[in-house]
Amino acid sequence: MKIRKAIIPIAGKGTRFLPATKEIAKEIIPIINVPMIHYVVKEAVDAGIEQIIFVTSSGKFSVEDYFDRNQELEAFLERNNKIKELELIRKIGSMVSVTSVRQKEQLGLGHAVLMAKSMIGDEPFAVLLGDDIVINKNPAIKQLMDVSLSNNGATVIGVMEVPKSDTAKYGIVKGDIVDEKTLRMTGMVEKPKPEDAPTNLATPGRYILTPEIFEILEKIPRGAGNEYQLTDAINVLCQQKDVFAYKFTGERYDTGNVHGYLDATVDFALKDPELRDVFLATLKSRLQKHGIQL
Ligand code: UTP
Numbered sequence: 001m002k003i004r005k006a007i008i009p010i011a012g013k014g015t016r017f018l019p020a021t022k023e024i025a026k027e028i029i030p031i032i033n034v035p036m037i038h039y040v041v042k043e044a045v046d047a048g049i050e051q052i053i054f055v056t057s058s059g060k061f062s063v064e065d066y067f068d069r070n071q072e073l074e075a076f077l078e079r080n081n082k083i084k085e086l087e088l089i090r091k092i093g094s095m096v097s098v099t100s101v102r103q104k105e106q107l108g109l110g111h112a113v114l115m116a117k118s119m120i121g122d123e124p125f126a127v128l129l130g131d132d133i134v135i136n137k138n139p140a141i142k143q144l145m146d147v148s149l150s151n152n153g154a155t156v157i158g159v160m161e162v163p164k165s166d167t168a169k170y171g172i173v174k175g176d177i178v179d180e181k182t183l184r185m186t187g188m189v190e191k192p193k194p195e196d197a198p199t200n201l202a203t204p205g206r207y208i209l210t211p212e213i214f215e216i217l218e219k220i221p222r223g224a225g226n227e228y229q230l231t232d233a234i235n236v237l238c239q240q241k242d243v244f245a246y247k248f249t250g251e252r253y254d255t256g257n258v259h260g261y262l263d264a265t266v267d268f269a270l271k272d273p274e275l276r277d278v279f280l281a282t283l284k285s286r287l288q289k290h291g292i293q294l
Contacts, residue, residue: 006126009112011057011103047142054100069093108227114217129205136250148208158206170202173245183245
């Protein structure tokens with residue numbers, strides 16, 4: 001068994017990133033000079049995913065275009081002997097096979113995933129949220145795939161530890177400990193107050209799901225925010241089948257909000273050998289200019 005397909009829902013409105021998202025797809029906003037969606041797709045490709053299915057809405061065409069060839073730009077770069085740049089954009093255009101399906105109304109993440117049903121068939125698949133970047137040599141989604149495949153293709157939800165005071169920002173899982181990194185889930189709670197949270201294990205947007213989830217998504221009523229929630233469907237599935245939560249290894253950035261976006265920008269600049277020194281010098285001089293001492 002192999003997990004070949006990944007759904008990346010990008011149909012959300014991106015209200016936390018307004019005003020840019022009034023006209024720009026959130027996922028195409030770059031961390032320095034690389035769009036955030038590039039990191040998410042690369043994670044999937046590095047994990048061996050062969051087909052990406054974007055769930056899109058109006059105004060998201062730039063994401064599909066980004067992963068397409070741009071013949072005109074390629075010809076221009078070739079004519080001007082800009083070989084390094086030419087190779088870079090050709091590589092992006094041939095990174096992976098991309099298809100898309102429209103979510104005509106933004107009725108929630110569960111609804112978005114359901115839109116891709118006809119493209120999945122009868123095999124487990126990955127779901128990655130387009131504004132959650134996870135950096136690790138062994139891609140986070142690959143870690144979840146490995147757990148799924150060693151459990152007969154079971155559903156596996158990626159989790160990370162968060163401070164107990166932050167549980168109200170996330171979906172929080174509960175379950176029985178299998179080993180240091182794995183839980184057999186008994187359910188999920190959406191954004192519990194710290195005192196009500198069953199664990200401090202949050203679900204930041206990496207899933208291996210099985211097609212059974214579609215039947216559940218077709219039946220569940222609207223949940224929190226009057227939207228069809230993936231969390232609700234996973235809760236139902238937990239009562240029927242083995243569902244695992246796995247603490248993946250990796251640095252995660254919620255680039256869908258300005259704070260997470262800043263963290264990623266600073267970290268990526270510091271980790272880039274060509275940018276690090278320039279960035280540090282810029283930071284130092286800006287701090288001096290503004291009379292700030294750290
Ligand atoms: P978010 O909760 O981050 O919503 O959705 P959002 O619209 O992207 O951003 P904010 O909260 O308004 O700033 C989580 C993921 O689910 C997708 C989003 O695109 C995002 O990747 N999503 C959400 C859909 O594709 N469709 C929906 O109806 C809702």
